[in-house]
């Protein structure tokens with residue numbers, strides 16, 4: 135494959151950027167020509183941010199899996215599409231060529247159909263990082279079902295809420311998943327999630343760990359049995375449309391992915407087929423400066439947007455080899471990533487600052503004897519990268535020879551929006567730098583006015599918004615369009631509000647400083663403070679709680695909870711454990727607070743609003759910078775909170 139739209143120099147970037155702003159329709163229309171369409175679009179772009187209503191390539195007909203699979207078969211049939219590295223390094227690797235991936239996806243698409251799945255149905259996927267997770271995802275896309283992948287670390291309760299919100303009728307899961315030294319019993323979590331569920335008709339279970347599972351008659355079937363039935367009948371099925379795709383409208387939904395916001399309930403972000411395909415492909419090829427034949431290793435889980443866009447859709451639509459790793463970076467030892475790079479001669483490594491910081495903590499021993507010379511490009515995503523981690527990554531992993539791309543984006547943006555392009559545009563440690571073509575950032579103040587005055591350090595500082603749509607922007611939040619409007623398009627008129635704060639320097643480079651709303655970013659995982667508070671408040675002894683973030687050396691942010699407790703109390707430690715168990719049950723282990731401080735009251739204004747600013751300062755250890763506390767209903771509680779700080 136060649137990519138005529140790949141940017142090769144800084145000048146070309148400037149030219150492409152200008153063109154994308156002057157005439158977005160011509161710019162994206164030209165790029166979209168390079169994909170396989172059943173029918174070309176009538177109009178490249180219709181939009182307004184008021185409703186919002188955004189349509190890319192309206193009237194176009196396509197199937198994204200033909201672009202990820204079928205169109206590569208002629209030249210790349212024998213090339214690995216997915217290289218799968220198991221959790222346990224002693225276990226056999228699986229290499230899935232494009233031909234085989236195509237076959238498996240067609241086969242599983244048929245399984246879905248045999249089980250009653252139709253275009254537009256919602257299929258929830260809750261699996262570990264096995265190739266079958268990619269098959270299931272692509273098989274949904276092939277028949278036009280809407281996939282909703284849920285990360286394996288979410289609890290039964292979280293899954294139940296998502297199933298309900300999406301009105302999902304089908305689930306694909308595994309008996310269990312291996313992650314480091316742990317076996318996670320996924321099917322039994324699904325069984326709990328299904329207690330009281332009224333919509334789910336079928337659960338398809340792939341065997342991975344052979345953990346005992348209860349298969350319910352009439353509802354649960356084994357993946358292997360279903361696949362076998364299709365294989366045996368393949369010839370017969372061929373005449374009956376085996377392997378055929380559902381021809382989709384460009385604006386038909388492709389998937390729902392739930393993510394946290396500042397309210398208690400996660401939102402189902404909806405992406406559509408055409409724009410998402412173009413955006414993930416374009417950003418993949420350009421940000422990583424991907425060259426045909428390279429091997430790309432994105433360490434994210436497919437349960438997050440990073441895995442959707444840069445393990446599955448971006449790399450596969452570009453005909454790349456994508457590495458999928460089942461395990462964790464520190465098991466059986468902290469050299470795991472480096473072994474994988476050495477073993478498969480990885481060209482591009484894309485990971486999170488949290489992983490880098492945690493691996494830094496093991497020193498250089500785990501790197502001994504590992505040949506990392508195949509690496510050409512390094513990337514980071516998910517949270518701000520501190521300079522120390524950036525330099526360690528540059529020096530010890532990239533050996534100062536690999537450009538580092540600091541990619542800023544969100545679940546809602548579908549793919550990278552602000553990043554340097556590897557080796558093509560300049561990098562600056564801890565700065566995401568420049569917007570991709572088609573992306574028009576603007577920094578605004580509280581009132582939505584563009585920031586035009588510099589701060590004392592010579593940067594513009596404000597809330598990061600985007601002025602116009604790019605092809606990968608979310609279209610709605612599932613089942614509740616008004617929520618999409620109020621969350622993203624109502625804060626500032628005619629702007630998409632990201633929820634992030636940023637700096638901009640004289641070169642036009644952006645540095646993301648973190649969320650300005652009540653959303654935390656813990657180890658690159660997005661968690662709403664209100665969600666954690668709701669979970670803590672479920673504990674019978676809790677009267678009220680308030681959750682804030684604080685700087686954490688490895689996780690970036692930690693979760694600090696202030697809790698008013700008047701239940702049965704043995705000692706603080708036991709009660710803390712009970713609260714952690716409650717949060718694990720309601721949301722999942724990823725949302726467990728790092729610190730729980732018991733307090734007798736929370737700082738509130740006379741109108742009853744919690745003054746989070748004060749709680750944040752205490753958690754950050756800046757107790758001398760609490761600011762004005764005179765408007766508090768009871769200023770006395772602040773002294774108690776400061777004294778009891780953990």
Ligand code: PRX
Pocket residue numbers: 393439440514515516517518519540541542543544545546566632633634646647648649655658659660
């Ligand atoms: O705060 C930003 C942070 O992660 C948030 C988006 O989280 P999520 O939707 O889970 O997607 C994560 C993977 C794309 C953003 O609002 N974030 C993401 N990338 C960066 C970042 N913060 C700083 N620098 C980044 N490169």
